[in-house]
Amino acid sequence: MxxxxxxxxxxxxxxxxxxxxxxxxxxxxxxxxxxxxxxxxxxxxxxxxxxxxxxxxxxxxxxxxxxxxxxxxxxxxxxxxxxxxxxxxxxxxxxxxxxxxxxxxxxxxxxxxxxxxxxxxxxxxxxxxxxxxxxxxxxxxxxxxxxxxxxxxxxxxxxxxxxxxxxxxxxxxSGRCLISNYMTGRDSNRGACVQACRFKYNLVEEKRPNEYFPVLEDERGTYILxxxxxxxxxxxxxxxxxxxxxxxxxxxxxxxxxxxxxxxxxxxxxxxxxxxxxxxxxxxxxxxxxxxxxxxxxxTGFYFGEDSRQIYDTSSYIRDYDIVGKVIAFDKDTMTATIEQRNRVFENDYVEVLSPKGDSFGFTLNDMYDNKNQKIDVAPRAQMIFTVKTEVELKVNDMLIKAKGDN
Structure with a gap:
């Protein structure tokens, strides 16, 4: 099938x-x-x-x-x-x-x-x-x-x-929600959801308006939805x-x-x-x-009856890696890759390659030059074009990713 x-x-x-x-x-x-x-x-x-x-x-x-x-x-x-x-x-x-x-x-x-x-x-x-x-x-x-x-x-x-x-x-x-409508006036069922379910919530008792009680035993409150x-x-x-x-x-x-x-x-x-x-x-x-x-x-959501489907301590995403560049050209004769920058990246940074085909691999950025052929040690500007020398062959549309905190 x-x-x-x-x-x-x-x-x-x-x-x-x-x-x-x-x-x-x-x-x-x-x-x-x-x-x-x-x-x-x-x-x-x-x-x-x-x-x-x-x-x-x-x-x-x-x-x-x-x-x-x-x-x-x-x-x-x-x-x-x-x-x-x-x-x-x-x-x-x-x-x-x-x-x-x-x-x-x-x-x-x-x-x-x-x-x-x-x-x-x-x-x-x-x-x-x-x-x-x-x-x-x-x-x-x-x-x-x-x-x-x-x-x-x-x-x-x-x-x-x-x-x-x-x-x-x-x-x-199935996405049929009115919380966004009530809290912000943005209609989730017409494409304008504010994701109020990700907000941080505490309980407040009617006669004690300035006292905020966490829903769980956690002084930071909880993300109950x-x-x-x-x-x-x-x-x-x-x-x-x-x-x-x-x-x-x-x-x-x-x-x-x-x-x-x-x-x-x-x-x-x-x-x-x-x-x-x-x-x-x-x-x-x-x-x-x-x-x-x-x-x-x-x-696994509802597929297997999993008990725990909620996160109560944070609404933040886990973001351990960033995309730092996308290959827009590669010269096999000189082993030079032309990169469009997506996040700031430095010479000697170790990057991994996410390619449409094959397993991921990594290499160190060497000999960085900008599009005016000037030597650089960092590509700081969004979508700037720069080149690097590689020991491995890259392909157009390969993505270069880097672990956060790595230089």
Whole structure:
């Protein structure tokens, strides 16, 4: 059976990164009606470029329209859907019947995928949506592996299942949250979530307004709504056996480095399993890559009934590594790499190379020169171009990463 690795594309660079590092498909937000209002959402021109980039490599592009639209949001919907259809996108990810009905009417050639926002948690609901023209069900994150298998067994073969396997988890049921609305006026169900679940909370008793009581026995307070990140990299065989077709990675707001590392790990793990299911062995390097990117503590979410899914002491990310550069050219004759800087980096720094193919490796930066051929000992400016000599061959789009604190 063929499976799909589906990656987030917060902007055009991330789209290309996801595809270069092994994604079969990407999902992105256009200019309207998606749940990442503060991402670098795509213009129609950027969608067209992204679709052309993906299709030329045999990959797919899905556009999210997964808000819960109010009346005003429906104005101009038909025209916008026609624009998307003309861009040759492969599917729409939708949560509301109004958009599903309209899409079926004006762009019937485009597949419809039911967003996880629709919180589909049983086979009868999935079957209902499939009968309304939905090709794929993006399952709610609150399902166990056994429940997913039951859903798969009851559905027609042509009804695909998709599920999140990695990334941030939402405290609210399938993302349906009103905390942001009440506290800040920003509607999480229309793409403007302030992530109030990550705030620090204490209890206050009505008659003692200036006394703050920690929810747990901790003088710093507690993050009672703060969830761990989902990570299923160690459970590829179970995912493949569950009937899930598309393995979805969360993170349209994350960095290109995050996209590259996570996609690569899941690509390698899935390919290794499919090549030899009986002899499959987990490679710790896959997890090492996931531990280096920005993340919160990992868990397996609801798949196996894990008891602890919350972090109570901090809402901060674990950030042990930074991307410091991206290879934009390499001269084999002189073994000189041209680098676009992403974070400050010094001569003699040891960096690791995250490449679309093969295992990671490292080298020390030597003979640094700026684009005016002036010797430098540091690349301090964002996106400045510099060159280094290497003893190893690099490739265009290789990412250079460095442990924080290392010089």
């Amino acid at each position: 063929k499976y799909e690795i589906l990656a987030p594309a917060g902007n055009l660079e991330k789209l290309k990164t996801a595809i270069d590092f092994g994604a079969d498909a990407v999902y992105l937000g256009g200019s309207k009606l998606n749940l990442r209002a503060f991402a670098d959402n795509f213009t129609n021109e950027q969608i067209q470029e992204g679709v052309e980039y993906a299709h030329s490599r045999g990959k797919k592009v899905y556009v999210t329209m997964n808000v819960f639209p109010h009346n005003d949001d429906l104005i101009g919907l038909e025209d916008y859907l026609r624009e998307l259809g003309s861009l040759k996108i492969d599917a729409l990810i939708v949560s509301d019947p109004s958009i599903i009905i309209t899409a079926r009417e004006v762009i019937p050639e485009v597949e419809i995928h039911l967003s996880t926002q629709a919180n589909n948690v049983n086979w009868k609901s999935a079957k209902f949506w499939h009968e309304q023209g939905v090709k794929r069900i993006v399952l709610a994150r609150e399902l166990s592996m056994d429940e997913i298998k039951k859903i798969r067994a009851e559905l027609p073969e042509d009804c695909e299942l998709e599920a999140f396997v990695h990334g941030s988890m939402c405290m609210a049921y 703060n969830s761990k990140d989902l990570c299923m990299i160690e459970h590829i065989p179970e995912l493949a056996d569950s009937g899930i077709y598309s393995f979805k990675i969360e993170g349209r707001m994350k960095s290109p480095y995050y996209v590259a590392a996570v996609v690569k790990s899941y690509r390698q793990a899935l390919d290794s399993y499919l090549a030899d299911p009986k002899g499959y062995k987990f490679n710790e390097e896959w997890m090492n890559n996931l531990l280096k990117v920005s993340h919160r503590q990992y868990s």
